[in-house]
Structure formats: C-alpha cells, structure tokens
Amino acid sequence: MERRKSKTLTLCERIEVLKKLKNGQSQTSIAREYGVNPGQISRISKREHQLLGDWRSNRNPRRKRKRAGKAEEVEEALLRWFSQVRSRQFPVSGPLLTEKAGQLAGCLGLTEFKATVGWLERWKRRNDITFKKQHGERQDADDSGAENWVVSVLPSILNEYAPRDIFNADETGLYWRAIPDGTLAFKRSTPTGSKASEERLTILLCCNTDGGEKPEPLVIGKSKQPRCFQNVKRLPVSYRANANSWMTGDLRKQWLKDLNTRRRAQKRPILLLCDNSAAHNAPVRLSRVKLVFLPPNTTSLIQPLDQGIIANFKAHYRALLLRRLTGLMDGQTGDNKRAIELARSLSLLDSLHLQKEAWNRVTQATIIKCYRRARFVKDAGRDQTNAATASVADQQAADIPAGVSKEQFHRYVAVDCSLQTAGDSTDVELCACKQATAADEASDQMSSEAPIRQPPATFATALDGLSTIRAYLENTGCQSYERFYRLADLIYETQRHRSARRTITDYFKKAK
Known part of the structure; x- marks a missing residue:
C-alpha cells in the first residue's frame, strides 16, 4: 500500500482555515478541501491565538513551520533592527546583516555565535526577505502590503472587537511657535521675514473607531521642569521630557502600562493599532491591551490617524495660535511687537492649553470619517478615493483667521508634517535588555530651565x-x-x- 505524502499548510492557509471554522464549517470537510489529516485542522484550531498573533505581526505568510534558528534571540533582535532601518529606506546588504548579527550576539552575551552565510540564508527565508533593486528617489507606500492586510487581517479584527474597543495611536511632530511664512503686502513694498521657529514637541494622539474616546494627548518636550510649570498643580495634558523631545521605548512602555491600568480598572480589553517604528518595538507585557502592528510603509494608506485626524488637530491648533497672537496684537497699548516676537512670548504651558483645546475640537464625525477612509467601515470605497481632497476639507473646517488664505493656511498646517518623532533603537533596546537610562536622565536635568520664583495666582x-x-x-x-x-x-x-x-x-x- 502506497503511503500518502504528508502535507503542511502555510501560515496564510491556516488563517483561512480559522475563518472557515469560525463560519461553522466542520473540521472534516476543511481537511478534505485542503487534502490534509483532520488532526492537523484540530491542532490549528487549538493554536488560534498564536497563529493570529504571528499573522498580525506580519510574519512570512508562506511559512509552513516555525523553525527556531541556532540563536533565536539574535534572530528576533536582527529582525527588529532590519525593520527599523528599512522603515527609513536605508539599503541593507548581506555582509551588513552578518556584521550586525555579530554585534547583537555580543550584546546578548552569546560569544560562541557566528553568523555564517548559510545561517543568514535560512534567516532570510524564514522571514520572507529577498534582494530587491531600489528605484526612484521617493519612498513609496506599499499598496499591495496594505491591500493584503485589509483583506486578510482587518476582517478578523473587526469580528473580534467592537468599534469602541479598537484604538489607533501615533506620534506627530509640532513646531509649537511657528507662524505663517507669507503675507499680503503693497506691491512696492518688500516684506521682511524672520527665521521660522523650529522649537519642537512630539505629541502622541489616540482615539477609538467610533470617536467616543480620545485619551488626553501625551506631549514630549526637551525641558523636564520648565519655569512656566511653576505653581501648576495639574497640566492640561500628560507631559514627559527627554533631550531630543522624541518618543523613546521607555516612554512608550510607560504610556502603554498606564493605558493598560485604566482598561484593567474598567475590566475592558481593547486592541491598539500602531506602526512599526523603532520606539514601538520595545517589549512590554499587557493584560488588557492587545498590540497589532501595521505592515511597513502602509501607514499613509491604512492608519486612521494619518487619514486626516492628525491634520485636523494641527489645523485647529494653528487656528487657535493665530487667534491668540492676533488678540495680543490688538491688545497692545504702546509696545508694538512683531508677530514673531509675540510668538516667542508664548510659553510651553500656553501651548499645552492650546493643544488640549485643539484636540477637544476634533469632532467624533471627523474621527469616524477617517476610520472609514482607512477601510474600517465596509462602505469605504468612496472615501478612500477622495481621501486627499477630504483631508484638506477637514483642515478648512478649523476657524481660519482673517487675512490668511486657504492655501496659505494649508501650507502652514503641513509645515511640520515630516518631522521625526523617534530615534533609532539601540542594540540594548533591540535585544530587550533592561538597563537604567542614567545618561538620558542626566541630559533631562541639564536641559531643564532654571526655575524663577514668582508669586502664585490667588x-x-x-x-x-x-x-x-x-x-x-x-x-x-x-x-x-x-x-x-x-x-x-x-x-x-x-x-x-x-x-x-x-x-x-x-x-x-x-x-x-
């Protein structure tokens, strides 16, 4: 009797099996359809949680077996580093990967590890990595990766969680004292400009699908204790600091732990979507928050906050800032300061209040519309087609101050759209080692402004x-x-x- 050849399903096929099981199809009929033993379908059903986790982490969809290499910790750290550098379009070669693997092995204390050519080839096959020639000078969004995620991963998310329990979080940079760069003037005059303010903050925004919940923003600045915070018992937003005003792995972990604590108190698990930037890869254990990472180079297509929510927040902030500056100019009695001088007089505390008010003005309807553009609602085709036009319309929904054209205001809102919000992970962070960040703490202390004693308001x-x-x-x-x-x-x-x-x-x- 001829022995039947065994067949192993790929990760992509196993996800399809789980969908069929959820739809009520029997294990026997599924096994017959795929030509496998019913016992394999039973094992797939028992490993549902692990398989969905691998799928949402963008593992190789053609992988049949989860083989661990001779140094699994090195492989995981190298994969995180590879994702990090490729997100910045840095060219990576085989020799560079072997050299980096050796460095990470040293960080992990694996002195006997050696990154051979054979090991590297197997690592690339396991993680679906291949050589591709770079074309053009612009980073293009991965349309096929985004479409695959929307078709294969998103439906399972929408089936498992209610809209109120699906959240998206992302960082954006903000030049908080910037003013518009153009003006109307007499034809014969030559308007004088001034150096644009590049004092920056990083802001983390988060909201859920139905727009009913908007946790207060997390703002990251350079100074740990600015003098304007003196006598302030509670800030309007959460505030943290480091030397670069960037999001770091430690700040991100603390924010996630705080979010997890609030959800545990509510006895309510949620799903949190985020991109795969360096600061987001820090390992953290969460009991009420399930992290799902979007595929690389797809956030401009399928991340809800990038579909207009962040732009709408900035439009409201800059409209409020211009309203404040105009009010200060109207209220001057004899001290005729220029606009840039009035902007420099704006304190960080003033800006935090404006940011809080701007976030409050982002409406529930705007959030729902942006989630629809990101394909989280089934009738998203019309909004996806007109996403760029609608995003501009959202910005114009803010109160544009008199004297500023729509085109100028749109350019003003986008002045910091490409601002970097996080630095690269170090080898220690890639290897998930817990080390004290004494150097960062010292830099925070050095960057802090010296407090000036002033009487509190009574x-x-x-x-x-x-x-x-x-x-x-x-x-x-x-x-x-x-x-x-x-x-x-x-x-x-x-x-x-x-x-x-x-x-x-x-x-x-x-x-x-």
Missing part, C-alpha cells in the same frame, strides 16, 4: 480678573453672559474645594 487675583473681564464685556455690549457666569462658577467652586468649611460668623470673630 483667589483674590482671580476675582480681580473676573471684574476686568466683566467690565470688558459690559463695555462692548455683550449679548449673553452665560459663559462668563460659568467661568465665575468654576472659580468659586475650585476655591470652595480648596478651603476649609467655614460659617459666616467666622469672619467676624476678630472684630470682637
């Missing part, structure tokens, strides 16, 4: 401010005082919580 000064605001509203013929009354209620309520409970007679005891 309840009495707040009441004086209320009187000034009310007088201004009365003199200008204000039609409604409702917002002013709410501001007064907020100040009195804050003072009531701070002070001890007293009776009216307490204020007359000293007069006896």
